[in-house]
Amino acid sequence: MIEPTNSAAPPDHAQSDDLFAGWETLGWRERRERRIARWLEAGDIEFADESVRAAYRERVQLIVDAVDLKKPARVPLVPQMGFYPARYGGLTVKESMYDYDALASAWRRYHEDFLPDVQADPGLPGAAFDLIDSKFISWPGHGTEDDTPWQYVESEYMRPEEYDALIADPSAYFMRVLLPRFAKGFEPLAALDPFTDFVEAATLPYGLIPFADPAVVEAIERLAEAGRATQEFLKAMGEMSTDVAARLGLPVPFSGLVKAPYDVLADTLRGTRGIVMDRYRRPEKILAAAERLVPLQIDAGVRQVAAAESPFMFIPLHKGADGFMSDADFREFYWPTLKALVQGLIAEGIVPVLFAEGGYNERLSVIADDEIPLASVVWWFDATDMAAAKRALGGYACICGNVPGALLAVGTAARVETYVSELLDAIAPGGGFMLGTGTVVDDATPETLRAMLETGRAWRG
Amino acid sequence: MVTGAPVSEEERILSSSASIEELLAAITEIREEDALAVVDDLLANGTEPQAVIESCRKAMTIIGQRFEAGDAFIPELIMAGEIMTGISAKVKPHLSSSHGTGGVGRVVLGTVKGDIHDIGKDIVGSILEASGFDVLDLGVDVAPERFVDAVRGEGVCTIALSCLLTTGFDSMKATVAAIEGAGLRPQARIMVGGAPITEDVCAYTGADGWGDDAATALRLAAEWADRGAS
Numbered sequence: 001m002i003e004p005t006n007s008a009a010p011p012d013h014a015q016s017d018d019l020f021a022g023w024e025t026l027g028w029r030e031r032r033e034r035r036i037a038r039w040l041e042a043g044d045i046e047f048a049d050e051s052v053r054a055a056y057r058e059r060v061q062l063i064v065d066a067v068d069l070k071k072p073a074r075v076p077l078v079p080q081m082g083f084y085p086a087r088y089g090g091l092t093v094k095e096s097m098y099d100y101d102a103l104a105s106a107w108r109r110y111h112e113d114f115l116p117d118v119q120a121d122p123g124l125p126g127a128a129f130d131l132i133d134s135k136f137i138s139w140p141g142h143g144t145e146d147d148t149p150w151q152y153v154e155s156e157y158m159r160p161e162e163y164d165a166l167i168a169d170p171s172a173y174f175m176r177v178l179l180p181r182f183a184k185g186f187e188p189l190a191a192l193d194p195f196t197d198f199v200e201a202a203t204l205p206y207g208l209i210p211f212a213d214p215a216v217v218e219a220i221e222r223l224a225e226a227g228r229a230t231q232e233f234l235k236a237m238g239e240m241s242t243d244v245a246a247r248l249g250l251p252v253p254f255s256g257l258v259k260a261p262y263d264v265l266a267d268t269l270r271g272t273r274g275i276v277m278d279r280y281r282r283p284e285k286i287l288a289a290a291e292r293l294v295p296l297q298i299d300a301g302v303r304q305v306a307a308a309e310s311p312f313m314f315i316p317l318h319k320g321a322d323g324f325m326s327d328a329d330f331r332e333f334y335w336p337t338l339k340a341l342v343q344g345l346i347a348e349g350i351v352p353v354l355f356a357e358g359g360y361n362e363r364l365s366v367i368a369d370d371e372i373p374l375a376s377v378v379w380w381f382d383a384t385d386m387a388a389a390k391r392a393l394g395g396y397a398c399i400c401g402n403v404p405g406a407l408l409a410v411g412t413a414a415r416v417e418t419y420v421s422e423l424l425d426a427i428a429p430g431g432g433f434m435l436g437t438g439t440v441v442d443d444a445t446p447e448t449l450r451a452m453l454e455t456g457r458a459w460r461g
Numbered sequence: 462m463v464t465g466a467p468v469s470e471e472e473r474i475l476s477s478s479a480s481i482e483e484l485l486a487a488i489t490e491i492r493e494e495d496a497l498a499v500v501d502d503l504l505a506n507g508t509e510p511q512a513v514i515e516s517c518r519k520a521m522t523i524i525g526q527r528f529e530a531g532d533a534f535i536p537e538l539i540m541a542g543e544i545m546t547g548i549s550a551k552v553k554p555h556l557s558s559s560h561g562t563g564g565v566g567r568v569v570l571g572t573v574k575g576d577i578h579d580i581g582k583d584i585v586g587s588i589l590e591a592s593g594f595d596v597l598d599l600g601v602d603v604a605p606e607r608f609v610d611a612v613r614g615e616g617v618c619t620i621a622l623s624c625l626l627t628t629g630f631d632s633m634k635a636t637v638a639a640i641e642g643a644g645l646r647p648q649a650r651i652m653v654g655g656a657p658i659t660e661d662v663c664a665y666t667g668a669d670g671w672g673d674d675a676a677t678a679l680r681l682a683a684e685w686a687d688r689g690a691s
């Protein structure tokens with residue numbers, strides 16, 4: 001096993017926070033232990049009583065043990081929720097995106113009634129998207145019905161001839177070119193000079209002139225308003241989350257989200273069709289751009305973890321799934337930069353959770369890469385043969401999954417129970433496994449979801 | 462071949478049939494520039510546009526078979542479609558206006574109401590089209606009544622409903638019910654497709670068949686067209 005190298009410099013706050021004391025001298029495992037110790041300690045949470053504190057710690061420990069490929073006291077139950085808690089609470093998607101108090105009470109109720117081992121993701125504030133006048137998603141009232149989840153609007157937001165501009169200066173390219181295409185509220189930012197111009201007193205004042213442009217002033221006010229809307233959302237959801245941790249002992253599983261560099265291009269910038277054209281017309285640009293994005297995604301991960309308790313970083317994987325490209329292309333275009341991202345996060349003591357949406361059956365031999373340290377990541381599968389996944393990754397990386405969203409939506413409790421029992425009997429013995437949903441759940445019935453969780457809770461291998 | 466001297470009719474046919482082979486190879490190997498250059502040559506040499514179209518269809522069939530066998534992937538399908546579009550633009554001016562494609566069967570295709578995902582639907586559409594089906598693509602977020610109207614107007618044999626979100630299951634169910642309610646079920650079979658579709662979902666929606674990839678959609682549509690014809 002090759003150990004990831006430690007980064008040359010500790011994060012900025014190294015001096016002020018014990019977590020980072022001597023950070024540059026620590027290996028990835030020690031860094032991770034520090035972060036996990038902080039998570040277990042839960043210093044910011046005022047637990048209702050000691051039994052809740054113990055329950056919280058037990059849950060964190062179940063997850064940590066699974067990642068360490070140990071046999072946890074029981075299988076951790078980690079369903080991923082989309083809009084199901086809203087539906088369960090009687091809210092439409094629209095209500096859940098705009099009425100934050102209603103959203104928070106629906107989420108409270110979901111946690112109380114189902115008692116999973118982790119909290120559900122909190123959803124999104126609709127007002128923020130309203131205020132920036134977003135073009136890159138459709139959401140209730142803006143292209144979708146009141147009870148339909150928000151969805152990405154895929155497009156070639158980045159033009160094929162713009163790869164060089166992205167590669168030369170990603171931040172300037174995002175601010176001046178891409179963001180104005182994502183949302184009307186960002187359009188005036190196109191007038192700003194790149195901040196890297198600000199290197200000499202003699203020219204600096206001139207770089208400030210665009211900030212006096214009334215359109216820029218208005219845009220910044222509008223963005224501030226969108227930021228305040230998000231704060232308001234976070235206040236309601238943060239209180240809910242703290243309450244759920246303090247009263248029920250449920251930890252927040254993820255500190256944030258980063259993306260595979262190829263997916264940044266294929267999902268967000270160029271779209272599925274665009275990236276395919278590029279694969280044939282300018283393959284070298286895809287490779288160079290993906291490489292350019294690696295340190296940016298690592299940095300985004302490090303900053304998100306710094307602001308959270310959990311050291312787990314969610315990485316949803318999309319355009320490298322079975323069928324989306326050949327094995328040769330996966331090895332050339334997808335895996336090297338994803339691997340570099342994963343290694344970079346591990347080096348910082350972060351646990352990457354790779355959520356392989358769709359099928360990953362053809363990828364198992366590639367992702368079982370011995371340059372990724374033992375027991376350092378979680379592979380979360382959807383439509384992948386879990387027995388094959390265990391053969392490829394068992395004893396090497398924690399695996400998680402894969403109760404199908406369709407089964408939860410239209411199946412019966414009995415069928416879910418059978419599915420989960422068979423899954424656990426086949427995959428969970430020996431540990432290194434977490435019971436998760438294959439997809440983010442928007443649709444289920446209380447009966448099917450309960451069947452999944454209770455079968456998992458009762459299982460002893 | 463030595464150029465300069467006028468070629469006999471026999472030589473012209475030989476050279477042009479060699480180029481048709483070249484076209485087939487260029488498309489199936491996803492060599493876009495070569496494929497377009499060969500088409501230019503063929504048309505300049507007086508090759509029948511029909512022969513070019515036939516070669517394209519053959520190429521798409523081969524790519525479709527490779528996809529089904531797991532030897533070709535979404536990029537090949539999308540790029541082959543792109544090459545087709547390029548060739549089509551070159552061939553069109555040489556075609557008489559009455560020329561039609563299709564003939565294998567008619568398919569009405571769309572992503573159901575509430576879902577705006579189009580990648581899977583588009584791939585199914587291009588595979589079916591390349592295999593000789595007349596495809597009417599209604600787009601995304603298609604309400605049940607729009608499917609009903611289209612089926613009424615088309616004399617369709619197959620209706621293909623797509624979704625990526627589990628939320629689409631109820632829309633699929635409503636669409637199947639609307640088609641049934643309009644009395645159109647006897648003349649059409651309905652398939653539901655998309656990554657989350659399973660047998661359970663098919664039963665839930667009341668559709669006649671299901672698939673989670675484009676190859677299955679093609680196989681079903683071909684089976685149903687055969688059965689319809691017999």
